[in-house]
Amino acid sequence: MSKSAAILMTLMLAANWGGFICLLRLALRREARRRTEETPS
Amino acid sequence: MERSESFTSRWGMLLAMLGMAVGTGNIWRFPRVVARNGGGAFLIPWFLFLFLWSVPLLMTELAIGRKTRRGPIGSFARLLGPRWGWMGGFVAVCSLAIMLYYAVVSGWTIKYLFAALSGSVWSASSTAYWHGFRAASAQQLLFTLVAYALAGWIVWRGVSSGIEKASKLLMPTLLLLLVVGAVRAVTLPGGAAGLDFFFRPEWERLLDHRVWLEALSQSAWSTGAGWGLVLTYAVYARRDEDAGLNAFIVGFGDNSASLLAGLMIFPSVFALSAGLGLVPDQIVMDTGPANTGMAFIWIPELFRTLPAGRWFLAAFFLALAIAALTSLISMLELGIRLFLDRGWTRTKALSYLLAVAFPLSIPSALSLDVFENQDWVWGLGLILSGLFFAVAVIRYGPSRFRADFVNLPGCDLKVGRWYDLVVTVAIPLLFAAMLAWWLYQSVSQYDPRGWWHPFHRFSVGTCLFQWAAVIAMLMLAGRALVQSIPDQEGER
Numbered sequence: 001m002s003k004s005a006a007i008l009m010t011l012m013l014a015a016n017w018g019g020f021i022c023l024l025r026l027a028l029r030r031e032a033r034r035r036t037e038e039t040p041s
Numbered sequence: 042m043e044r045s046e047s048f049t050s051r052w053g054m055l056l057a058m059l060g061m062a063v064g065t066g067n068i069w070r071f072p073r074v075v076a077r078n079g080g081g082a083f084l085i086p087w088f089l090f091l092f093l094w095s096v097p098l099l100m101t102e103l104a105i106g107r108k109t110r111r112g113p114i115g116s117f118a119r120l121l122g123p124r125w126g127w128m129g130g131f132v133a134v135c136s137l138a139i140m141l142y143y144a145v146v147s148g149w150t151i152k153y154l155f156a157a158l159s160g161s162v163w164s165a166s167s168t169a170y171w172h173g174f175r176a177a178s179a180q181q182l183l184f185t186l187v188a189y190a191l192a193g194w195i196v197w198r199g200v201s202s203g204i205e206k207a208s209k210l211l212m213p214t215l216l217l218l219l220v221v222g223a224v225r226a227v228t229l230p231g232g233a234a235g236l237d238f239f240f241r242p243e244w245e246r247l248l249d250h251r252v253w254l255e256a257l258s259q260s261a262w263s264t265g266a267g268w269g270l271v272l273t274y275a276v277y278a279r280r281d282e283d284a285g286l287n288a289f290i291v292g293f294g295d296n297s298a299s300l301l302a303g304l305m306i307f308p309s310v311f312a313l314s315a316g317l318g319l320v321p322d323q324i325v326m327d328t329g330p331a332n333t334g335m336a337f338i339w340i341p342e343l344f345r346t347l348p349a350g351r352w353f354l355a356a357f358f359l360a361l362a363i364a365a366l367t368s369l370i371s372m373l374e375l376g377i378r379l380f381l382d383r384g385w386t387r388t389k390a391l392s393y394l395l396a397v398a399f400p401l402s403i404p405s406a407l408s409l410d411v412f413e414n415q416d417w418v419w420g421l422g423l424i425l426s427g428l429f430f431a432v433a434v435i436r437y438g439p440s441r442f443r444a445d446f447v448n449l450p451g452c453d454l455k456v457g458r459w460y461d462l463v464v465t466v467a468i469p470l471l472f473a474a475m476l477a478w479w480l481y482q483s484v485s486q487y488d489p490r491g492w493w494h495p496f497h498r499f500s501v502g503t504c505l506f507q508w509a510a511v512i513a514m515l516m517l518a519g520r521a522l523v524q525s526i527p528d529q530e531g532e533r
Binding site: 001002004005006008009012013015016017019020023024026027028030031 | 050051052055080081084088233236237239240241242283286287289290293294296297300453
């Protein structure tokens with residue numbers, strides 16, 4: 001596998017999968033916090 | 042049966058939206074388009090257009106559906122006034138016209154899943170098997186009906202008990218299948234050559250305008266931006282659900298699924314074609330009838346040589362069937378949403394829709410000419426649908442739209458002024474470029490002699506004729522189109 005292909009593969013996977021996982025985690029954390037706040041103590 | 046008309050969690054809603062976005066376009070179309078457009082070089086504009094077309098439109102749909110609590114027709118009417126309901130009507134017609142032949146494709150994936158499991162797919166050469174299947178009209182109709190029945194059953198169960206529950210089961214399964222397939226493919230001897238082909242950038246191809254236009258088309262069609270499907274699902278979202286962050290998640294998730302599919306397809310083709318004396322580059326670029334070449338002919342042929350190939354082939358078609366089914370579900374839901382807006386029950390709306398949709402799918406099931414014509418006309422129509430969403434925002438006022446619809450109090454991701462610029466400048470320009478390019482292709486390559494003809498398969502004339510007919514009917518219907526939609530708040 002050529003060096004340029006390896007670099008592009010790493011960048012593409014990091015940008016797309018990284019973006020997806022980070023944003024999904026953020027969304028689910030916010031959702032959990034919202035639900036906790038909504039639950040009457 | 043008690044049927045809740047809202048998603049019970051953000052996770053469930055996101056999975057349903059990802060199920061809508063991730064379809065056969067990711068597994069079947071993406072590798073072929075990459076192969077024909079310079080490998081790694083194609084991926085750069087494809088990634089860029091996620092931000093210049095797909096995510097802003099997904100965000101717009103999410104914001105409109107969540108706030109108006111109506112399907113496409115009611116949404117446009119609420120946003121811009123009853124005179125504009127026809128625009129939403131066009132969005133709905135486009136997606137429903139696609140549904141008519143997408144159900145046929147979904148049927149093919151189900152048939153091939155069974156054929157792979159039983160091993161009958163290898164009873165003849167892959168090409169002969171495919172042509173035999175295509176010639177069997179009864180089977181075409183049966184499997185189209187099976188696809189409608191499966192998707193219809195899930196939609197009938199409602200949003201939380203049907204769509205959300207199914208998405209929670211099917212989407213993780215799809216991810217697992219793609220990961221297993223990718224790991225197996227990458228570890229095959231010779232698989233690295235496929236990875237190199239997939240990611241090696243031919244930088245000079247970036248100077249080719251065709252690569253940019255194909256990248257834009259792929260991003261637009263794969264994410265489902267501008268189809269009205271995310272708008273439909275957003276009707277069932279919480280009223281304070283975020284639009285910006287969720288749109289980015291759907292966009293990134295769809296791209297990630299495409300990359301995973303590429304990691305599965307390219308190394309498999311390169312590793313397995315060597316043993317058969319085939320040229321791998323040609324295989325991944327092969328379109329075949331209705332672009333079926335790679336998925337339905339070459340993959341079965343290649344997996345024949347793989348140890349435990351039957352199971353890997355079944356896993357491939359299971360992934361394809363899940364991807365197709367979850368997208369078909371969203372199209373059916375869009376269809377019945379139009380009736381739910383008028384106060385119909387879910388059962389009545391679904392029965393009516395299926396009773397009309399199945400007969401209308403028959404021409405595409407029996408004739409690849411009709412199938413390809415519809416794919417051409419309504420696939421391009423989606424670009425117009427995308428523009429209509431941008432026009433709606435421009436008419437409403439982009440800054441006002443962001444304030445009233447997108448950046449609600451407590452939202453997770455505040456969308457800035459970049460959105461205004463993208464919607465007012467980038468999307469209309471990209472629309473013009475993309476439409477001009479596809480129509481130019483029709484005139485110069487697909488049908489140079491009959492490009493004006495309204496009944497030719499890939500002509501400019503057939504696009505303009507069918508779009509104009511639909512728009513004229515919708516405009517004639519005028520206020521009647523929206524009058525029967527009660528102007529009251531949504532169910533929640």
